Amino acid sequence: MIKSRPFMLTIALVFQGLFFSVNASGDVKAKISSGADREEALISASLSNENSHGYPFSKGGLYSAPLLVKGRVVGFGDEKLQTKHARQYAERGLVDLAIPELQKTTELYPDDIEAHAYLGWAYSQKGLIPDAVRELQKVLEMNPGLQKMPFDYPMVKDIPATVKEFTTSFEDVIDVINGFSGAHELLGLCYVLQGRLGDALNEYKKVLELKSCFVRKGVTVHPHLNLPHQGGGIQGNNEYSPPLVGGVRGGGELLRKGFIANGKKAISTIDQAIREYEDVLREMPDCVEAYLKLACAHAEKGILDAAIEDIKKVISMEPDRLEAHVYLGCFYAKKWMLDEAIKELCEAKELRDCILEKLITEGESSIRNCMFDKAIAATREAMKFDSRNRKAHWLLALAYGKKGEMDEAVKVCKEIIGLYPEDIHAYTFLGWIYAQRDLFKEAMDIAVQAVRIEPENADIRALMAFIYASRNQIHEAIAMCNMVNNKASGENVPADYGWVKGNVTSIEQKLREVIDVLKMRPDYTEAYLCLGWLHSKNGDIEKAIPAFKKAIEIMPDSYNAHLCLGNMYVRKGEIKDAITEYGKVLEILSKKAQDSMSLGLESTRKGDSGQAVNYFNEVLRVDPECEEAYALLADAYEKRGLYSVGMVLRLQGERLKQGAHN
Structure with missing residues (x-):
């Protein structure tokens, strides 16, 4: 048992x-x-x-x-x-x-x-x-x-x-x-x-970052609980001065240490902040900023009804106060009064769009008037209200570019591409910046990405023509220009990117030095080429073009002068003139190729196969599809005992011949 x-x-x-x-x-x-x-x-x-x-x-x-x-x-x-x-x-x-x-x-x-x-x-x-x-x-x-x-x-x-x-x-x-x-x-x-865990994690990290900022700054309350200096500030600015304590600024230390009421009970920092803003409002009952901060304090404490009433008072005093409507929508949503929240947010969006339109218009006007600092300020302010606004980003990149701050322009272009991967303007501008800095590989990489998005875009094809020509790939440059001309229409005409600046140190001093040289030697072709190049890198294409024309006037068969002038026309979007100049470059190269061919044959007759190799290579550098040059170069290599090289060259010549027949 x-x-x-x-x-x-x-x-x-x-x-x-x-x-x-x-x-x-x-x-x-x-x-x-x-x-x-x-x-x-x-x-x-x-x-x-x-x-x-x-x-x-x-x-x-x-x-x-x-x-x-x-x-x-x-x-x-x-x-x-x-x-x-x-x-x-x-x-x-x-x-x-x-x-x-x-x-x-x-x-x-x-x-x-x-x-x-x-x-x-x-x-x-x-x-x-x-x-x-x-x-x-x-x-x-x-x-x-x-x-x-x-x-x-x-x-x-x-x-x-x-x-x-x-x-x-x-x-x-x-x-x-x-x-x-x-x-x-x-x-x-x-x-x-909604199961959107990646987006949720990003928002929660912002919450922790904002709260960790309070710790780093030695502040234990939300920054929106701090009143701004007298006179206010830009609406939407998140920088605030220390809170009022007993009518005196700089009371943050009292908040950090805590407050003892009647020497007995410790009051939390959030409660202390609420008391302070209530004190402010007793003395200044129409202080909109104090109501905004008090509303945030009530929301932080979880007293949402009081927060809503505070914000409604703000709206009654300033009906067009944008952040007040957003706060009210936020507080309604925290109570899951979603219909009311959506209504407030719709009103906020209308107000926001009006503000954005004014700032965007101001930015555009400032760029037209070459007031680039003002344009930058206006677009930056617009992005505070809408951080993803595409037009504000584009105007900001444009303003930095026009001002010559190309590093900043590059950053903004990359931001645009990150936000809007199909924004062809950002790719084009970034590509031209790289090209002007002689970073042709990076420029071509950007152009290739853009072509996948819009294969027939005239701006991108013009950029690629410039890159090919700068690499002495004239046939490819002309092919790109022909593609632009064949697809040209009212909306598909390349824009003028002649204002994009390069990265040349002390460029103004160098310009003065070249001008001084030309005063002493007005027929110095190389000096005119240098002058045109400096104006081009300075984003002053209207001065670069006459300099290159002057060089051609002095030396009509100048390969570099015609090439540079063709490049200027491409940057300006004048494609037909660019094709004309590139055609003249090919004529000059063809003449040089003929001369090299003759010299190569002469070297072969003299038994100088080494010199013959050099001349025939020069012919093929100018004209990669010259079948005769491949055969002659193969003979020259074989005479030097390099039969495998000769075999490869003969095969290439045969491929070209078959292609011509087909």
Whole structure:
């Protein structure tokens, strides 16, 4: 009898576990009796009675107690079933129950991507951003493809359509309140709800970065809680001065150290900030900035109703205050009042678009008037409101290029290509910058990428003609020019890129020196070529063209002068004139080839095969399709005992002959 007592106790405990759902509702019991829905009903019963059970639910979750599933007792050791139930917790929104179970699963199965994904979901729901970042990073490390495709959460299908609509609207205007970590946290959560884990991770990292900035600066409250200096500043600027404490600026130290009320109770920094802004508003009831900061403070503390009221007061005082509408939409969304949030964001977008239009117009006008610093300032300001605005980026690149800050122009062009991989203007401009710096390989790489996007684009073909000509590949340059002419139409005419500058140090001094030389020797061809080249590198093509023409006037058969003049016409977009000059280059080369052919034959007759090789190579450099030159060069090599070289040359000559017949 004594030995049987432990066994009887065990049986009693098992039965206690088997009938844990005794307090479930009648309809749940009916489901259990039906058999088909037995497992689902038991889980539902366990979830519906979670508060009526003490120990099993307070320590370790549901699966610390035995569970009946399909007629068998399941204990803590059945990990697969635990994993399934943990995910069902998350799917039902029971994140506090899901988190500990999912943590156990990830400890047991570190490579279980679904467990990490569900745990990231649960952490996101709870606002535990560092934990969510850790889990989402693990998911994306295990499956990098999820950077671009959504994770297949079963919960996604039940997400209201308004969540996607809000997400799209908020993405479009979030730059206006880019320094508010709560905005990025909200957008990250929206991404998680749609399974967009890569996008969510990016937003959550911004949250952590913003908060880590507070630590680095020694500030424990959100930067939007700091009032600006008297006189305000540019709307949307995220730089703020220290907060007011007792009417005196520089009170951040008090916030960092904490505040003791009546010498007894410590007040948190966020509560202290709220009190300070309330004090400001008692003295300055119309202070819009104070209301904005107070609203952010209330939102940080989670008092969303107060935050909404604060922002509404701002809008009542300044109806066109852009960030106020974005904040209000954000705060509504945090309360899941998505219809109201979308309405506010639509109004914000209209205001934003008006501001952008004014700034873009100002940027265009400033570039036309050569006020490049003003254009840069206007476009930079526009990008604060819309960081992805294509036109603002293009105007910024153009302004930097016109100003001569080509390194900055390169950076912006690369940003445009990153944001808009099919923006042909960015490729063209970047290619011309590289070409002007004599980086022809990089320029051609860019041109090849662009041709894949728009094979018949005139600007890109003109750029390629310039690159070929600069490499002395005149036939290829003419072919590119002919392609431009054949496809030329009203909208497909190459633009003028003659203003793009190169990278020549002390160019103004060098220009003065060359001009001084020409004053002493006005018929010095090389000096005119040098002058044209310097003007070309300085982006002054209208001065470069006359210099090259003067060189041709003095020396009509100058290969370099005609080549450079042809290049200037290509840069200017005057393709027919470029073809004319390139044609003259070929005529000069043809004459040189004939001379080299004659000299090669003469060397062969004299038995000087080494000199003959040099002359025939020169012929083929000028005219790679001269069949006779291949045969003569082969003879010359064979006379020097290099029969294998001769064989290859003869085969090439035969291929050219067959091609001509075909």
